[in-house]
Amino acid sequence: MASSQPNMERFLREWRQDALNKAQYESAIFIGDKLLAMTNDDNDAFFLAQVHFAAGNYTRAQALLAKQDLLTSNPSCRYLAAHCLIKQNNFVEALAILGEHTPTHLFATNAKRKTTRGVRAATARANSKTSSRHHDQGDDIPEEDILNRRYEASMCYLRGLCYAKQNAFDRAKEAYKDALRIDVQCFEAFSQLVKNSLMSPDEEDEFMQSLAFNSIRAPGDDPDMEDEPADYVQMLYQTQLSKYHNPQAFNTAIESLSTHYGLENNADILLAKADLLYTQCRFKDALAITESILMDDKYNFAVYPIHLACLYELRKTNVLFLIAHELADTHPDEPCTWLAVGVYYFTTGKIADARRYFSKASMMDANFGPAWIGFAHTFAAEGEHDQAVTAYSTAARLFTGTHLPQVFLGMQNHAMNNMTAAEEFLKTAYSLCKTDPLLLNEMGIVLYHQDRLKEAVKMFASALKIAAETDSDPHAWLGARTNLGHALRRLRKYDEALEEFDQVLRDGGKDAQIFCAKGLIYLDKERPEEAVQVLHEALAIHPQDPIATELLNKALEESAEAGDIGLLGTADAAFGGETSEEGGMSGDLASFEQRLGEKKFAARMKLARGRRTAAEMPGQSGGVKDKGKGVARSGRRGAVGGTRLFRGDQEGVDSMELSD
Known part of the structure; x- marks a missing residue:
């Protein structure tokens, strides 16, 4: 009997392995x-x-x-x-x-x-085979x-x-x-x-x-x-x-x-390619890749954060609804399911519902970065800055290597007009990542509002340079280029500012405020007839725009005065006084722009008293409008990509209003 034991052992091991290969665990346990x-x-x-x-x-x-x-x-x-x-x-x-x-x-x-x-x-x-090779001590x-x-x-x-x-x-x-x-x-x-x-x-x-x-x-x-x-x-x-x-x-x-x-x-x-395209704001290209992945592997959950982000950016609410509905039916235990539901509600402006489902996803997986950032965005969307700061701080603590939570914290402090804190958070973000145009643009906005215009110009220019080097979609960075134009305008570098505004228009930024900015420059350059022309274009886009209307009235007055007294193009005669290197204006135009600023501020305060819509996201303080990024690594992003973090409708490619 003893002589047959090795054969029996081999027989039982083969039987055990065969059961394990078939995932027949009960058999494998019994024989084992x-x-x-x-x-x-x-x-x-x-x-x-x-x-x-x-x-x-x-x-x-x-x-x-x-x-x-x-x-x-x-x-x-x-x-x-x-x-x-x-x-x-x-x-x-x-x-x-x-x-x-x-x-x-x-x-x-x-x-x-x-x-x-x-x-x-x-x-x-x-070519390298002839080179010397270090042999690790573990070779033998x-x-x-x-x-x-x-x-x-x-x-x-x-x-x-x-x-x-x-x-x-x-x-x-x-x-x-x-x-x-x-x-x-x-x-x-x-x-x-x-x-x-x-x-x-x-x-x-x-x-x-x-x-x-x-x-x-x-x-x-x-x-x-x-x-x-x-x-x-x-x-x-x-x-x-x-x-x-x-x-x-x-x-x-x-x-x-x-x-x-x-x-x-x-x-x-393919997912890595989509992640790169997403950071470059090439959302349609990224979506095409994620769709191809999901066509072959419908429940590859690693793909969904970027896929949902692209759908959000492109405002494909119907597709988001179908995805959220199907995942809720088939995979209710997956955090990505409730992320999808949250993104759908966020896209449709149902912020409270979005918050509930982002929270549910984060509770199912405490390290799920997109859910944490989405949860924080819901507070920011409603102007609840203190709660947004708390939520972003949690994300920053959980995902120490990504700069995005620090960027969003900087945006929230900027929204609360706390420029010193905003600058500190953005500097922290910069220490983590020096090559994100979103971050550089936000740093430029804070510097702009601190009247550090030369530094702001450098930041905006750096953001645009990096965006160009990484083949980013130019349309995604129209806000950064607009910001650069405003900063140059305030530095009284009018020709350069006009070049930037013209480039914005060539890239598709048909915004009445761009024409208003050009009109203001022409007024400042004592060229009221050209100001009248561009302001008419502004009113063609937005006939009820109060700024364009008031600027047009001013331009017509200046044009009439210049025609009567023959002083067109004589700055001191028309406005009087000196201008500072930082772009300070004097005389009638300065007081006129101040009145515009007061009107814009009053309008923003009135808006803030009402309920913010889903389209309004952090970073919209002090005359800022969004233009940029979106959900996800991971995400990393997500961000927190990966972590492919829910990049957010912070979007950060904010464009400062004329009154600034």
Whole structure:
């Protein structure tokens, strides 16, 4: 009988594996239990515990590992036991098993390369084969030690989950980073860092360069394959990083993965492309990609934050309704479902309903960035600035690596006319991300209202420059260009201001206020006849516009006076006095613009006493109107993208009114 036991063990293991492959957990547990009784082998005990875990029997799996006294002898068993406790929301006991000591001696190093984002085109691989290669100290480590090392990395990942549940986000971030330092293939840890926006774009760049991708080895001894797995993994990781930093590296990675590895239609690669397009305000292009992904995989929930964001931006309320209705019927336990419902209500102006469903989504997943930002936006939409600040502050605490909550906090303080606080929040956002035109435009608006016009001009110009460099939709940044025109107007750089306003009109910004601004410039330049012409165009767009009407009356008066006394074009004779470098005006035109400002202020106060509509979002104080971004990474965004954060109808590409 004893001689047949090895055959019986092999028979039972094959039966157990076959049952597990079919997800027949009851059979696998039944056979695995008999096999363990026969062998009393640690590996069979661990396998049985894994089957219990897969079946959702977390307490039984944990009890089995403790009974077999495996927790002290094997990292894989400690990992599984801690994972069972985490599934039971017992984070303190899980940390007790995992320990709080990081095995730093297992950190791999990357002495081979320090390239921007570490991306190297696959086509250049042949040229680099003759170069020296750093061999990680783990090259000759036995297979069992490599396996234990990977479990140690996974335990760092679990440690990060526990810290995150305890709201110790800095410790969670370090634990996830330690997991990748030990094993760069620990994608779960990488995903937590990126998805929850725990690192700023600059931090991501620096951390990517430090990772030991060169420690990744392909199976076999083919020297031609030595570098390829490392390059492949590095490019895959590159596609998941923030799209605000170095889009060239992102495009290189996407091109290589699509050309050499056939991933051009892969959902994750397409989603990364859509994320980039969304940050560039190319919402129609991004929507086309997300629609193609959902056509093949209807319930790929990672796609929905950006998909919903694009639908919101394009005001496709009917499509939003259908999506929200279907997801509520089929997947009521998914946070994305209630995000979709919230976005639909937000789009249709039912702010209270939107708030309720954003809140529900955030309670289902406390780390769901789009829901948190959407929840905060609902307060901002109704002018509840204090509550909006509280909600945005929560998002800023949860998603420390993304700049968007800080931007929105700056907008809210600006709306409350607290310029000092607004500037501080925007500076904090700038320290996290220096390449978002939305942020630069908001900084310019605050500087404008502080009468720091030269600095404001630099910010607006930088916003437009970055938007152009990233191929952003010019129409999305009409507000920033309008702001630049107003700042130049106040600096009395009239020709430059007119160029900006003309560009706004060429890009499709047919707004009566643009023509009013041009009319005011022509008045200031003592060219009332041209002012009359552009003000007629303003009234053609908005016949009841009070500013255009009053400016037109002023222009007609100036034109008549100039014709009577022959002083057209003589500034001192028409207005008298000096002008300051910062654009201060004197005489009749100064008092006239002051009266316009008073009228606009009175109108805004009257509007503020009424209920704000859904279209009014934070950043609309002091004469600001929205032009820009939208929902989602992740989102990161979302933002909080990823986190693909609900970018929001903050939109931030705000355009300052003429009275400013």
